[in-house]
Amino acid sequence: MPPVSVDGYLEAFRRQGRIVVVGASLAGLRAAETLRDEGFTGTLTMIGDEPHEPYDRPPLSKQVLLGKVPPDHTDLPRRRPVDAEWRLGVAATGLDLAAKRVQLSDGDSVEYDRLLITTGVRARPWPRELEAELDGVFVLRTRDDARRLHHRLKAGPRGVLVIGAGFTGSEIASACRERGLSVTVAERGAAPLVGALGGVVGEVAAELHRSHGVDLRCGVQVTGLEGDAAGRVRTAHFSDGTAVEAEAVVVALGATRNTEWLADSGLGAGPRGIACDAGCRAFDVRGIVTDDVFVAGDVARSPHPLFGYQFLSLEHWGNAVAQAEIAAHNMVSASADRRPHLWMPSFWSAQFGVNIKSVGVPPMADQIIVTQGSLAEHRFTAAYGHQGRVIAAVTFDQAKWLDFYEGEIERAAPFPPEFPTVDRRPEGMQPVPAGFPDPSLPSHGPTVTLSGHSPTDRRITFTPRRA
Amino acid sequence: MTSVALLHRITDFANRPDPYPLYAELRRTPVVRDEAGPYLVSTYWEIRSLLHDPRISSDARNLTAEAARATGQDQDPDLPPNFLRLDPPEHDRLRRLAMAPFGPPDTPRRVYDMHGELTDVVAGLIDGCRGKEQIDLVDDISYPFPVTVICRLLGVPREDEKLFHEWADTIAAGPDPVVTDEEREAKLDSVRRARRELAGYLAGLIEERRRSPRDDMLSAMAAGHGADGRMSPVEAVTTSALLLVAGHETTVNLITNGMLTLLRNPDVLQRLRAEPDLAAPLVEELLRFEPPVQMLPQRTTLADIDIAGTIIPKGASVYLMLASGSRDPQRFTDADRFIPDRADNQHLGFGHGLHACFGAPLARLEAQLALTALVRRLDAPRLVEDPPPYRPNAVLRGPRHLPIAIGGIKG
Numbered sequence: 001m002p003p004v005s006v007d008g009y010l011e012a013f014r015r016q017g018r019i020v021v022v023g024a025s026l027a028g029l030r031a032a033e034t035l036r037d038e039g040f041t042g043t044l045t046m047i048g049d050e051p052h053e054p055y056d057r058p059p060l061s062k063q064v065l066l067g068k069v070p071p072d073h074t075d076l077p078r079r080r081p082v083d084a085e086w087r088l089g090v091a092a093t094g095l096d097l098a099a100k101r102v103q104l105s106d107g108d109s110v111e112y113d114r115l116l117i118t119t120g121v122r123a124r125p126w127p128r129e130l131e132a133e134l135d136g137v138f139v140l141r142t143r144d145d146a147r148r149l150h151h152r153l154k155a156g157p158r159g160v161l162v163i164g165a166g167f168t169g170s171e172i173a174s175a176c177r178e179r180g181l182s183v184t185v186a187e188r189g190a191a192p193l194v195g196a197l198g199g200v201v202g203e204v205a206a207e208l209h210r211s212h213g214v215d216l217r218c219g220v221q222v223t224g225l226e227g228d229a230a231g232r233v234r235t236a237h238f239s240d241g242t243a244v245e246a247e248a249v250v251v252a253l254g255a256t257r258n259t260e261w262l263a264d265s266g267l268g269a270g271p272r273g274i275a276c277d278a279g280c281r282a283f284d285v286r287g288i289v290t291d292d293v294f295v296a297g298d299v300a301r302s303p304h305p306l307f308g309y310q311f312l313s314l315e316h317w318g319n320a321v322a323q324a325e326i327a328a329h330n331m332v333s334a335s336a337d338r339r340p341h342l343w344m345p346s347f348w349s350a351q352f353g354v355n356i357k358s359v360g361v362p363p364m365a366d367q368i369i370v371t372q373g374s375l376a377e378h379r380f381t382a383a384y385g386h387q388g389r390v391i392a393a394v395t396f397d398q399a400k401w402l403d404f405y406e407g408e409i410e411r412a413a414p415f416p417p418e419f420p421t422v423d424r425r426p427e428g429m430q431p432v433p434a435g436f437p438d439p440s441l442p443s444h445g446p447t448v449t450l451s452g453h454s455p456t457d458r459r460i461t462f463t464p465r466r467a
Numbered sequence: 468m469t470s471v472a473l474l475h476r477i478t479d480f481a482n483r484p485d486p487y488p489l490y491a492e493l494r495r496t497p498v499v500r501d502e503a504g505p506y507l508v509s510t511y512w513e514i515r516s517l518l519h520d521p522r523i524s525s526d527a528r529n530l531t532a533e534a535a536r537a538t539g540q541d542q543d544p545d546l547p548p549n550f551l552r553l554d555p556p557e558h559d560r561l562r563r564l565a566m567a568p569f570g571p572p573d574t575p576r577r578v579y580d581m582h583g584e585l586t587d588v589v590a591g592l593i594d595g596c597r598g599k600e601q602i603d604l605v606d607d608i609s610y611p612f613p614v615t616v617i618c619r620l621l622g623v624p625r626e627d628e629k630l631f632h633e634w635a636d637t638i639a640a641g642p643d644p645v646v647t648d649e650e651r652e653a654k655l656d657s658v659r660r661a662r663r664e665l666a667g668y669l670a671g672l673i674e675e676r677r678r679s680p681r682d683d684m685l686s687a688m689a690a691g692h693g694a695d696g697r698m699s700p701v702e703a704v705t706t707s708a709l710l711l712v713a714g715h716e717t718t719v720n721l722i723t724n725g726m727l728t729l730l731r732n733p734d735v736l737q738r739l740r741a742e743p744d745l746a747a748p749l750v751e752e753l754l755r756f757e758p759p760v761q762m763l764p765q766r767t768t769l770a771d772i773d774i775a776g777t778i779i780p781k782g783a784s785v786y787l788m789l790a791s792g793s794r795d796p797q798r799f800t801d802a803d804r805f806i807p808d809r810a811d812n813q814h815l816g817f818g819h820g821l822h823a824c825f826g827a828p829l830a831r832l833e834a835q836l837a838l839t840a841l842v843r844r845l846d847a848p849r850l851v852e853d854p855p856p857y858r859p860n861a862v863l864r865g866p867r868h869l870p871i872a873i874g875g876i877k878g
Contacts, residue, residue, distance in 0.1 A: 421521035
């Protein structure tokens with residue numbers, strides 16, 4: 001290339017550069033659409049390890065399991081044509097940062113000028129491989145997982161065991177009960193959702209499980225799965241010495257980030273995701289930010305000013321969209337025009353007829369107060385406090401109030417809130433400990449994991465994970 | 468900037484055809500205490516934030532005595548407030564019970580399934596204009612259409628419209644701010660009387676439905692539903708009165724304002740004729756540009772609220788000026804222009820938050836169907852007078868008549 005100014009380079013890149021997006025799901029698709037919206041006219045290559053065009057995952061643990069929506073009717077709506085070359089059913093297996101080249105599982109490779117990584121996460125499998133291979137043992141992450149699980153549930157198995165009562169596990173249990181199936185849920189923690197929402201709200205979730213007929217067992221581990229002579233799962237053994245019969249076992253132990261393919265790349269990628277700055281640019285292993293590799297979605301881990309510049313790794317639908325849009329914008333913008341990813345963490349879940357929504361980062365909290373409604377009625381709004389400020393809020397069937405609490409988090413409002421509100425009940429007059437488990441104890445992964453410090457902090461130790 | 472009687476000027480009938488310049492003036496101070504007592508909130512983000520603020524009550528019983536006197540909020544000792552004037556948990560329970568026979572999650576297809584029926588009603592009303600050279604859109608279409616629909620939905624006999632028309636009109640004028648004590652007393656009295664008469668009428672119908680239920684909302688509300696049990700007789704009466712009044716006193720203005728806006732923008736009218744799919748975004752833009760509900764004058768603070776540099780004290784009366792917020796240039800580009808396919812149009816036309824319009828899906832469908840049919844079938848429609856004569860209401864604002872000269876009826 002002849003010597004040109006950086007701006008001149010950007011113009012040429014926007015016109016005829018090469019962008020490769022690895023990961024063709026929600027974040028990848030929205031990024032591609034944003035790139036085109038922003039006027040990028042170069043070549044765009046989308047690489048996805050699944051054979052499907054981008055589809056939506058939230059319905060997979062809800063409407064799809066209930067048979068209300070067929071698994072292949074979950075394609076993501078397209079905002080606009082993206083004019084990309086789609087390489088579907090092909091995984092990325094390696095990255096050469098110096099040569100700017102992505103290695104593919106079919107032996108091919110693709111060169112890029114700028115790369116966006118949106119490889120997301122996958123379901124953490126049952127750790128004992130032989131047991132995991134038994135017929136009737138499932139995970140739920142992909143459309144194909146959902147198809148298999150729905151097929152089995154439709155056949156009416158006698159006894160379903162769900163291992164792990166995080167959001168996915170709880171939604172699966174809820175769908176099974178709605179189908180009239182007998183369900184046992186085994187949770188290592190003290191209550192369902194305890195990692196994401198703490199013990200106080202976890203107790204409400206436990207009541208929801210039980211009042212809907214779930215055989216909920218907390219504080220137990222599944223020590224083994226046992227199959228019959230034909231290799232079909234039949235029995236699960238628990239750490240308390242008990243056992244249940246189950247013809248279907250769903251392993252819902254959280255997710256593993258898809259970063260193994262980057263292990264030797266020199267990129268700051270590991271089991272907690274790929275570290276990036278607030279502008280979505282990936283860090284290399286030295287902690288130096290790259291300028292041609294961007295990250296978005298579940299696989300990204302980026303510092304958030306509202307939460308002490310901790311690196312947040314969010315498995316939230318809305319985060320994937322927002323971060324993809326920011327990453328795409330920044331990929332084709334000059335540095336002065338770049339934007340930070342300052343999305344307010346938020347998620348929703350539908351289970352046992354209740355709409356659960358949250359904003360902020362509940363696991364950072366030390367205290368919780370029920371500001372509106374009532375835990376006993378399973379309809380409430382609770383605020384979480386961290387060192388005297390509001391850090392998060394959750395609602396059960398009261399989502400319309402969340403905007404207010406989002407504002408409270410944004411302006412670091414004092415905790416506990418000192419003002420009266422509509423529907424304040426006697427139980428909500430004093431804050432109580434939020435009841436998060438010791439993060440060093442293994443449990444199902446909370447939806448938000450916190451780690452690291454300010455990007456200017458040099459004391460980062462980095463240990464790449466070997467596959 | 469002084470707030471000198473801005474509210475007075477907004478409610479002044481002379482300004483009814485075009486209150487928007489007054490709102491622009493108001494927005495210079497996003498939150499201001501009006502001479503008349505209440506705090507007026509006029510900018511988009513401030514209104515939105517207060518619509519989601521749990522320190523704001525919709526229950527007039529939370530007003531300080533002074534604020535209640537100053538703003539003339541009425542309380543009828545014999546008739547409890549409907550859910551529009553209640554806070555959670557009572558509000559939530561009643562709204563859920565009313566929603567059960569109307570929308571999701573229990574009856575998700577109710578409005579959708581009315582599509583054919585609504586199309587027929589509109590077609591019939593337009594057919595009724597054959598042979599005329601001039602129609603009054605309000606009397607011929609915009610009023611009878613939603614009245615017919617809400618009557619069928621609730622199970623109120625259409626022929627009783629003569630009975631409840633005046634009660635409904637009186638009640639619909641209720642939220643309008645008044646200036647003098649005499650006006651206040653006279654209005655409180657007439658609104659109270661209309662409420663009681665309407666309540667008595669509906670109580671009779673509900674009792675009838677309790678004994679012999681039909682497929683209508685009165686029967687469903689009388690029978691009750693699931694975990695929330697059922698409404699008490701008086702709750703069923705106040706709720707059905709709310710739905711009956713709100714179900715047509717607002718939509719009439721949406722349709723009329725819509726046709727007025729189309730006639731003022733003939734290029735848009737032509738476009739809608741050619742592209743019926745434009746109806747959906749066009750109605751959203753109408754809700755932003757000429758909203759049937761101009762302001763929410765019935766909220767009260769439960770605590771001091773610090774907003775936009777002003778502290779609204781506890782127990783104050785707060786007016787959320789929705790129509791002003793939806794024209795806020797800080798939120799909408801070209802806010803004073805009618806852009807039928809405007810993108811990112813999160814207007815305040817249906818409010819927001821807890822009390823967001825209950826009947827919004829029905830109102831949208833009614834307006835979309837009516838406007839599409841009108842532009843397709845009215846031949847060479849032309850405004851006879853502009854501005855048209857307005858109803859007195861400042862809150863539920865809209866023309867009293869909309870005379871339109873036509874070449875005939877097509878189709």
